[in-house]
Amino acid sequence: MVTTTTALALSRTLLLSRRVFSTSSSRTHLDLSAPSRTLFSLPQSRSSSTSTTGDPPPPTMDSPIKVVSNIGGGGGGGEVDAGRSARKPLSLWPGMYHSPVTNALWEARSSIFERLIGAGKGEGQGQGQQPPQTELLTRTPAQSRTSIVYKFATDDILREQYRDPWNQVRIGKLLEDLDALAGTIAVKHCSDDDSTTRPLLLVTASVDKMELKKPIRVDTDLKIAGAVTYVGRSSIDIQIEVTQVDQGCIDSDMQSDPIALTANFTFVARDSMTGKSAPVNRLSPETEKEKQLYVEREARDKLRKRKREEQKGVLENGLHKLRVEAERLNALLAEGRVFSDLPALADRDSILMKDTRLENSLICQPQQRNLHGRIFGGFLMHRAFELAFSTAYAFVGQRPCFLEVDHVDFLKPVDVGDFLRFKSCVLYTQLDNAEQPLVNVEVVAHVTRPELRRSEVSNTFHFTFTVCSDALKNGLKIRHVVPSTEEEARRILERMDAEGLFD
Numbered sequence: 001m002v003t004t005t006t007a008l009a010l011s012r013t014l015l016l017s018r019r020v021f022s023t024s025s026s027r028t029h030l031d032l033s034a035p036s037r038t039l040f041s042l043p044q045s046r047s048s049s050t051s052t053t054g055d056p057p058p059p060t061m062d063s064p065i066k067v068v069s070n071i072g073g074g075g076g077g078g079e080v081d082a083g084r085s086a087r088k089p090l091s092l093w094p095g096m097y098h099s100p101v102t103n104a105l106w107e108a109r110s111s112i113f114e115r116l117i118g119a120g121k122g123e124g125q126g127q128g129q130q131p132p133q134t135e136l137l138t139r140t141p142a143q144s145r146t147s148i149v150y151k152f153a154t155d156d157i158l159r160e161q162y163r164d165p166w167n168q169v170r171i172g173k174l175l176e177d178l179d180a181l182a183g184t185i186a187v188k189h190c191s192d193d194d195s196t197t198r199p200l201l202l203v204t205a206s207v208d209k210m211e212l213k214k215p216i217r218v219d220t221d222l223k224i225a226g227a228v229t230y231v232g233r234s235s236i237d238i239q240i241e242v243t244q245v246d247q248g249c250i251d252s253d254m255q256s257d258p259i260a261l262t263a264n265f266t267f268v269a270r271d272s273m274t275g276k277s278a279p280v281n282r283l284s285p286e287t288e289k290e291k292q293l294y295v296e297r298e299a300r301d302k303l304r305k306r307k308r309e310e311q312k313g314v315l316e317n318g319l320h321k322l323r324v325e326a327e328r329l330n331a332l333l334a335e336g337r338v339f340s341d342l343p344a345l346a347d348r349d350s351i352l353m354k355d356t357r358l359e360n361s362l363i364c365q366p367q368q369r370n371l372h373g374r375i376f377g378g379f380l381m382h383r384a385f386e387l388a389f390s391t392a393y394a395f396v397g398q399r400p401c402f403l404e405v406d407h408v409d410f411l412k413p414v415d416v417g418d419f420l421r422f423k424s425c426v427l428y429t430q431l432d433n434a435e436q437p438l439v440n441v442e443v444v445a446h447v448t449r450p451e452l453r454r455s456e457v458s459n460t461f462h463f464t465f466t467v468c469s470d471a472l473k474n475g476l477k478i479r480h481v482v483p484s485t486e487e488e489a490r491r492i493l494e495r496m497d498a499e500g501l502f503d
Contacts, residue, residue: 101148101177105183130197131198132271132273132278133192133200134197136280137282139228139281139283141283141285142286146184146188146226147223149223152220152222153221167217167219168216168218172382172385174216175382175385178224178242179204179376179377180378182204182240182265187199189281190280198271201269202268203268205268205409206408206409207264207405208265208407209404210262210405212260212261212403213261214260222242222244223242224243225240226239228283229293229297231281234269234280235268235269236267236269238266239264240265241263242260242261242263244260329489332489333484335480336485336488350480350482351482353425353427354484354488357423358390361421364414366416375413377410384445385461388465389465392439396439396465397476398476400465401467402464403465404463408461409459410459412447412457412458422445426440426441427441427495428492429479434472435472437466437467437472439464439466439467441463441464443460443462445457
């Protein structure tokens with residue numbers, strides 16, 4: 001008799017088996033609407049051996065895993081080895097609620113880890129007992145390059161999964177895919193092709209500012225592609241481009257720039273047993289563009305380190321900076337005090353920051369975890385974006401248009417079972433440009449532990465929105481946002497300084 005646990009594992013295996021990853025030279029490609037197209041090349045183990053227990057051999061580089069846009073699609077599946085599937089470690093099952101892209105990319109990583117763990121056990125070693133990687137390899141950007149095509153024009157079900165109420169792509173859902181793609185690229189770069197060493201733990205450290213250059217349509221095919229651009233000792237920089245050709249310009253000589261969004265992710269490598277930083281494989285750029293990106297990211301890395309050193313000497317000019325900051329705080333708080341002390345005389349074109357707040361909360365579920373048991377970073381960005389969008393919508397009174405998300409640092413990990421609270425507000429508005437007023441929304445994610453009466457900030461997100469020009473022509477006015485407390489005024493000043501508005 002098949003146990004309940006085994007039955008559940010078998011049902012999940014049948015779902016995950018509908019994805020396809022196969023080799024296409026050194027370039028990786030995923031087509032969500034065509035299960036027979038190629039996606040992913042997995043490294044071949046140097047120490048593979050023939051199984052004597054009746055289990056099939058480890059998957060080869062062209063092991064087919066079908067990718068479909070709906071659970072019932074794909075058709076014509078092959079046989080499934082129930083015994084092997086039931087023994088798959090529970091930690092290697094990613095959450096099933098994610099998009100087809102996220103599921104497919106995570107399954108690729110799961111296949112790598114599953115093979116390495118299985119090979120280690122075959123040699124009498126547990127995962128924690130396997131030695132770390134000692135020999136660093138040299139990889140090219142082409143070896144980690146991965147691209148994904150969304151066939152929105154022909155795949156109705158896939159299109160419906162990504163469609164927002166205004167027939168554009170859900171940005172929050174796309175952020176999940178970008179993070180999943182960046183993580184898979186990092187895994188490919190760090191793989192040492194050796195099943196006897198334990199795999200590295202790769203964590204999203206930060207995301208650079210992402211600027212939306214044009215709206216992303218849901219009725220036209222979309223492509224996202226990325227590769228490693230720079231590596232430090234234990235850090236990996238990955239650039240991803242989202243491209244979409246305008247439907248009306250396909251047959252025209254006047255085609256617009258297809259790039260809709262560019263994102264830069266930074267991952268850090270940790271030893272999966274000790275948790276300490278671990279060295280990563282070297283990078284050898286080949287093309288002129290790859291060399292240029294490497295130089296640019298190297299310069300950015302040096303600038304970031306120099307700023308950290310400069311911050312250590314802040315106390316030398318501390319008194320002068322305190323006086324300047326006090327003047328700026330008083331200027332910001334002046335109008336807020338009128339709201340508090342003389343509300344009848346307050347400017348009706350302004351609003352207090354606290355009156356723009358929204359909040360939601362959730363318990364982090366196992367379905368939202370990544371392969372390392374932590375909450376998926378893309379899920380956090382997704383939820384933060386949708387709360388920010390709602391905040392801007394309620395503030396403006398019209399559908400906002402997303403422009404950019406600023407640099408994000410992932411300060412603390414979020415675990416399954418954590419009580420997570422998202423708090424948002426309109427931090428300030430920029431109304432100098434009447435044709436494109438800007439609404440800056442801050443979302444702060446708090447990990448709250450009621451048992452310990454403790455709350456910690458996990459992430460802070462800053463999103464920028466504007467409004468459609470038609471709404472402005474119809475007389476829409478956006479109000480100024482003013483702080484009512486010194487803490488709120490400091491947050492505004494810090495954000496404006498980060499944006500360079502006082503330079």
